[in-house]
Amino acid sequence: MSKREKTEEREKRRKGRLVKRIVIWFVVLAGVSALIFYLVGSAGKNDGDTTDGGIPAVTEGDWVKWNASSQVVLLEYSDFQCPACKSYFPLINAVGEEYGDRVAFVYRHYPIAQIHFNANAAARATEAAGMQGKFWEMHDILFETQELWAPMSASDAASVFAGYARDMLRIDVDKYLVDFDSEAVQNMVTEDFSGAVKAGVNSTPTFYLNGKKIKNPGDIEEFRTLLDEALSNATTNPQ
Template identity: 40%
Template sequence: MSTNKKKAKNLQKIKDFIADNKFAIIFTVLVVLFLSGMIWLSNLQKIDLSNIDISKEISSSKNSGDISEHVYHKNNSKVTLVEYGDFQCPGCKTAASRVKSIAEEYKDKVNVIFRNFPLVTIHPNALAAASVAEAAGLQGKYWEMHDLLYDKQDEWTASTASERMEYFTEYAKELNLNIDQFKKDIESDKVKAKIKFDQAVGSKAKVTGTPSFKLNGKDLSSDIWGDDAKLKSALDEAIKNQK
């Protein structure tokens, strides 16, 4: 039998196996995703946030890998807009330019914070992307990498682990990062701690999807954050009422 015929025969066997066992395969995948989610949730619950006001900027600590919060144009305002985002989330990509524009317009009036909330059970590359942004942040280029990941989301979102690293390394080169240090930091305990901490904060804030926005700790519905006029109105009201 020729090599091509053998390959065709083996391929047909695989197709037949999948066809005969598709429900079992789907069930197994769902179980794996469920267990992964339970393990993820269990790990988050180990972080003590009982004395932390998550509606405001949170000081860095050992729990957050001693990495500070990511705040656009930090100021003394008592108004805080927090986004819980996932770099692989299409909705977050759509929201990114709007958030940046708002942050620029209100840079002296509102603290705009981005917190990692990768939806690990449905976005397999989101956690890696969050690690990449944090690693860039350790070299002073967090927001630049944040923007690149969203701008080029279509390039890496469906890639394999090895493929995505090639993309991420190219982005790091664009930002003139020290590549060796960048790769070490991606896998570092402090970066892992920062992302895990953000996820725990998001869990406490009852975040279930992304993007999710909180204005002084209160939920902003998508019809507000998705509409510039309504979002500005909500911010203006919060600024007027700040104490």
């Protein structure tokens, strides 16, 4: 084979590899698009009313704490494996200590499973614990121990979560395991996620105040400014 023929052969191979890479990327993108389409289309509770910010309105199916009857509602879309979400965990607790008697807090799932491989399982763990009245307790434990279970394999992380249910929450672990693997629990996580996707949420944490998206407050002073204004407006314009 001449030098020219060798050069042409190498060029053909290079182009062939390039085409294969392009095809692979198209397949990956198509798969991600199909997943998002499925999640959005499969939502159940998200087919109802939405807020001005485009997210589903708060319903009895949501996890709400502090003053659940308040007109001022702080809502967070979060991922239990997200380091930024963990950094907000103590800040939200501090806000609750100061405003918990006047403000409602809602937690919704937005597990970014493409990079946080145990996030969806963690969300299911809280929902399974919630079936026995221990959602918020599992919520707190998962954030407090994130560095322990985040790097684990899926099976090891699931075992750790079950251990929390058995040893720390002291709930019926057999029921917990059934619920953890159930379609009903997965649907709860999916519904939160798909409602967020519809509203354009693409990162965690993402906060909404009275249904409108807000810039993530950097400290408790910024939370105070936002909440004080919302409380003042609620007093001036009661619903």
